[in-house]
Amino acid sequence: MTLFAVMLAAAVAVAFAGVMVFSRSLYVSAVCLLVVLLQTGVIFLLRGAPLLGLLQVMIYAGAVMVLVVITIMATGGEPEKGFERFADFSFPRWLAAAGLGAAALEIGMTLLLGGFSDAGAAPAAPALGAAFSAALFSSYAPATEAATVLMFLAALAVLPDKEGA
Amino acid sequence: MTALIWATTALLFAAGLAMVVLRRQLLAMLLGVELMIAAVNVSLVHHAGLFSDAEAMAAVAIILAVAAAEAVVGLSLILRVLRAGRGVDAGALTELRG
Numbered sequence: 001m002t003l004f005a006v007m008l009a010a011a012v013a014v015a016f017a018g019v020m021v022f023s024r025s026l027y028v029s030a031v032c033l034l035v036v037l038l039q040t041g042v043i044f045l046l047r048g049a050p051l052l053g054l055l056q057v058m059i060y061a062g063a064v065m066v067l068v069v070i071t072i073m074a075t076g077g078e079p080e081k082g083f084e085r086f087a088d089f090s091f092p093r094w095l096a097a098a099g100l101g102a103a104a105l106e107i108g109m110t111l112l113l114g115g116f117s118d119a120g121a122a123p124a125a126p127a128l129g130a131a132f133s134a135a136l137f138s139s140y141a142p143a144t145e146a147a148t149v150l151m152f153l154a155a156l157a158v159l160p161d162k163e164g165a
Numbered sequence: 166m167t168a169l170i171w172a173t174t175a176l177l178f179a180a181g182l183a184m185v186v187l188r189r190q191l192l193a194m195l196l197g198v199e200l201m202i203a204a205v206n207v208s209l210v211h212h213a214g215l216f217s218d219a220e221a222m223a224a225v226a227i228i229l230a231v232a233a234a235e236a237v238v239g240l241s242l243i244l245r246v247l248r249a250g251r252g253v254d255a256g257a258l259t260e261l262r263g
Contacts, residue, residue: 003166010173017180017200026192029184033196036177040203043173047214052225056206059229064199064236071240072192075247131219132226140223147230154234 005109006046012102013039019095027089030068035099037061042106048128170211177204189254191246195239202232 013036020032037060044053073089136144177200184197206225213221243253251257 003169006166007169010169014173014176014180017177020196020200021180021184021187026190026196029193029196033200036200037203040177040207043170043207044210047170047210049210049213049222049225052206052210052222052229055226055229056203059233060199060203064233067237067240068192068196071244074244075192075253128213128217128219128222131217132222135219135223136226140220140227143227147227147234151230151234154237 002046005106006043008102008106008109009039009042009046012099012106013043016099025090026072027069028091028095030065030072031091032095033068034061034065037065051129051132167211167215170208174204174208177201177207189256191243191253191255192240194255195236195243198239199232199236202228 016032016035016039020029020036023029023032037056041053041056041061044050044056181197181200181202181204184200185194188194188197206228209221209225209228212218213225246258247253
């Protein structure tokens with residue numbers, strides 16, 4: 001059962017990745033990347049890593065993709081500089097229908113597999129969660145702190161300079 | 166299952182790499198990098214589930230944080246380049262200057 005669910009999520013992710021590569025519109029590419037990231041989050045969940053799936057949805061599909069779309073919007077509307085494709089915010093209906101259909105299919109499959117209580121996910125090893133926490137804050141503690149400092153420095157990158165540029 | 170995950174990882178990574186190589190827009194190249202990172206994370210999570218490897222899961226968590234920071238820095242750099250009037254094409258950025 002889990003195999004079919006992973007297969008569906010993987011097929012949707014690969015299909016939208018293909019559309020992302022060949023689409024001329026950056027907006028369409030960004031939305032397709034959003035679908036791919038959501039599907040990888042589903043794969044994380046099905047492979048017994050619900051926390052990482054949640055982080056994937058929150059950080060990538062949430063924060064980062066909102067930043068990307070806002071950047072595309074901020075750079076649009078200046079056709080005289082050759083940014084025509086940036087300002088194109090139309091999304092193909094067939095693609096939206098395919099995405100919604102895939103989501104409906106996944107929800108239906110989840111319900112058929114026994115509801116959202118187990119969601120057909122592979123059971124994680126009981127000690128894996130505790131070992132994950134221990135690894136993150138013991139042997140990986142310096143890397144965790146470095147990532148925290150890096151995120152703080154990244155926040156500084158969006159601040160305007162003295163000229164307001 | 167392992168073959169399916171590896172195939173998915175390879176296809177997603179190839180799509181991201183193609184996007185970085187073939188597209189000339191800076192934002193499209195950044196999206197391709199994000200896609201490659203997501204592909205690697207899929208294989209790492211599968212490895213963690215297969216071998217109960219907590220360190221792989223920790224690596225994925227750190228990769229998620231670093232990739233988010235990288236996206237923020239990349240987007241701010243792209244905005245800075247655009248506001249400097251140097252266009253959106255990566256081919257136009259042929260020289261470094263202060």
